[in-house]
Amino acid sequence: MRQLSTRGSSSRRVAGAAGSLDRWLVSRSARVRPTPGDRLLKGLSTVADKNRLWVVLGAALFVAGDRSTRRGAVRGLLALGIASGVANGIAKPLFPRRRPPDESVPFVRRLVVPPVSSSFPSGHSASAAAFATGLALESPAAGALVAPVAVAVGYSRVHIGVHWPSDVVAGALFGGAVALVTRQWWAVRDDEPAALGPAERIQPIHAGAGLLLIGNPQSGAGDGDDTLALLRDRSPEAEVLELDGADDFEARVDEWLRHDHIVALGVVGGDGTVSTVAECAVRHRLPLAVFAGGTLNHFARDAGVDESDRTRAALEAGEAVRVDVAEVRVDDADKRVFVNTASLGGYPDFVRIRERWERRIGKWPAAGIAMVRVLFRAQPVHVTIGDTRTALWMLFIGNGRYEPADQIPMSRPELRGGTLDVRYLRADLPFSRLRLIAATVTGMLEHSPTYVHHRVVRLDVRVAEAPVSLATDGEVDYRGKNFRFTSRPSELILIKSADCEPDRAPANR
Numbered sequence: 001m002r003q004l005s006t007r008g009s010s011s012r013r014v015a016g017a018a019g020s021l022d023r024w025l026v027s028r029s030a031r032v033r034p035t036p037g038d039r040l041l042k043g044l045s046t047v048a049d050k051n052r053l054w055v056v057l058g059a060a061l062f063v064a065g066d067r068s069t070r071r072g073a074v075r076g077l078l079a080l081g082i083a084s085g086v087a088n089g090i091a092k093p094l095f096p097r098r099r100p101p102d103e104s105v106p107f108v109r110r111l112v113v114p115p116v117s118s119s120f121p122s123g124h125s126a127s128a129a130a131f132a133t134g135l136a137l138e139s140p141a142a143g144a145l146v147a148p149v150a151v152a153v154g155y156s157r158v159h160i161g162v163h164w165p166s167d168v169v170a171g172a173l174f175g176g177a178v179a180l181v182t183r184q185w186w187a188v189r190d191d192e193p194a195a196l197g198p199a200e201r202i203q204p205i206h207a208g209a210g211l212l213l214i215g216n217p218q219s220g221a222g223d224g225d226d227t228l229a230l231l232r233d234r235s236p237e238a239e240v241l242e243l244d245g246a247d248d249f250e251a252r253v254d255e256w257l258r259h260d261h262i263v264a265l266g267v268v269g270g271d272g273t274v275s276t277v278a279e280c281a282v283r284h285r286l287p288l289a290v291f292a293g294g295t296l297n298h299f300a301r302d303a304g305v306d307e308s309d310r311t312r313a314a315l316e317a318g319e320a321v322r323v324d325v326a327e328v329r330v331d332d333a334d335k336r337v338f339v340n341t342a343s344l345g346g347y348p349d350f351v352r353i354r355e356r357w358e359r360r361i362g363k364w365p366a367a368g369i370a371m372v373r374v375l376f377r378a379q380p381v382h383v384t385i386g387d388t389r390t391a392l393w394m395l396f397i398g399n400g401r402y403e404p405a406d407q408i409p410m411s412r413p414e415l416r417g418g419t420l421d422v423r424y425l426r427a428d429l430p431f432s433r434l435r436l437i438a439a440t441v442t443g444m445l446e447h448s449p450t451y452v453h454h455r456v457v458r459l460d461v462r463v464a465e466a467p468v469s470l471a472t473d474g475e476v477d478y479r480g481k482n483f484r485f486t487s488r489p490s491e492l493i494l495i496k497s498a499d500c501e502p503d504r505a506p507a508n509r
Contacts (some may be wrong), residue, residue, distance in 0.1 A: 039287065051080060055077065072138030091121055120167045121167050123171065132174065196303065196322070208235025213266040214266065228242070288494055320494060326485060327486050336470075336478065384461070388422075391427040392424045393433075
């Protein structure tokens with residue numbers, strides 16, 4: 001009993017000291033002379049009511065910002081929603097506290113209708129810190145610009161006399177912690193290009209002479225057409241072949257390559273177009289220049305060739321690097337080269353749903369929506385993977401090493417080394433759908449028996465029942481029952497300046 005009494009006395013002393021400090025800080029704030037800043041802080045606090053300030057700011061950053069800023073806006077708003085909900089809906093009822101008395105600040109600062117809920121913690125501060133921290137995780141520059149506004153919102157609650165300083169500090173710490181915790185189930189994307197293979201010299205190509213430029217005018221809702229037109233002007237001696245879905249593409253390319261003057265291929269389009277032309281480049285052992293022009297350009301971004309001017313400069317200089325590709329053989333007949341990913345089961349549907357939402361809300365939120373929808377609609381596929389018989393919801397095979405290992409893959413730090421990144425979701429365990437969703441949301445996917453991840457050089461997959469669809473680089477190409485996936489290290493000669501290659505060390509496993 002004496003020990004409990006001692007602990008209670010210590011808690012009361014700490015609370016008393018905190019209360020004394022709060023009252024002293026509020027009195028110091030109240031003695032600040034009136035300035036035009038009083039009206040500004042009062043207005044800022046009012047604008048931040050019901051998170052209106054952050055919702056409007058997040059929407060503006062999403063519309064006008066670059067990729068990292070858009071991701072930061074989505075992460076910030078998501079963290080804000082969680083922090084605000086918990087602070088206002090759970091913490092305030094659990095920790096009731098009187099707000100500062102009206103007379104604690106000058107009349108000119110007071111709100112006409114002061115809040116009557118618990119003072120602890122400050123919901124405004126929790127929301128401000130959550131949004132600013134979430135934004136900064138993806139875009140430090142944007143976060144640095146927003147941070148002073150978040151600090152001002154937090155201080156404004158003390159300045160107008162509706163919160164004690166400790167309420168603001170506690171709310172800010174909680175909001176920042178919520179934003180940091182989002183990394184457990186939504187990894188921060190690394191926008192650095194992947195590490196590629198060895199550098200290689202090729203024949204310099206001036207003004208497009210010797211280049212067969214293959215374009216998809218339909219890529220990127222018209223962007224591909226604009227990029228192709230610009231390249232025509234800047235590479236007047238290049239031969240140009242426009243893709244048409246009704247044409248026999250491989251036969252047309254083979255026809256052009258009978259001419260000895262073609263020494264390199266170029267491609268304008270998104271991932272599906274790049275993958276198709278990369279297969280021709282590998283087959284004919286020709287270097288490939290990639291000009292991003294699609295709705296989604298994962299390979300161009302990962303390989304660091306998403307800027308057309310730099311690719312043109314590498315063409316002129318005769319600079320290239322070797323990168324890995326992967327190959328899948330279907331039923332011992334058809335072969336297909338892919339540069340990003342291949343998938344079976346519900347994964348093709350997952351990709352379609354994710355890509356439909358990705359440009360609007362970011363990759364991870366779109367992936368989360370897609371996973372939930374697919375898991376509730378998918379039917380198990382019974383397969384043998386290597387020597388293991390199992391049932392799965394979806395199978396992912398990535399060309400190169402993808403990260404993070406324990407979450408939905410967000411980035412690809414390496415396109416060298418002959419690695420296939422294999423992940424699948426098991427359907428042969430009790431309540432596997434719910435367990436997968438729970439593990440994804442809580443950031444425990446790596447520890448869930450329903451999630452399997454390993455890296456290999458070759459993988460055989462045999463389907464036990466009816467043939468299933470295979471998707472490669474977002475395109476549903478074939479149906480089959482027997483699939484052999486193989487890494488082909490350094491098979492693609494990618495035209496790129498070698499001096500801008502990052503030197504990444506393999507992640508510790």
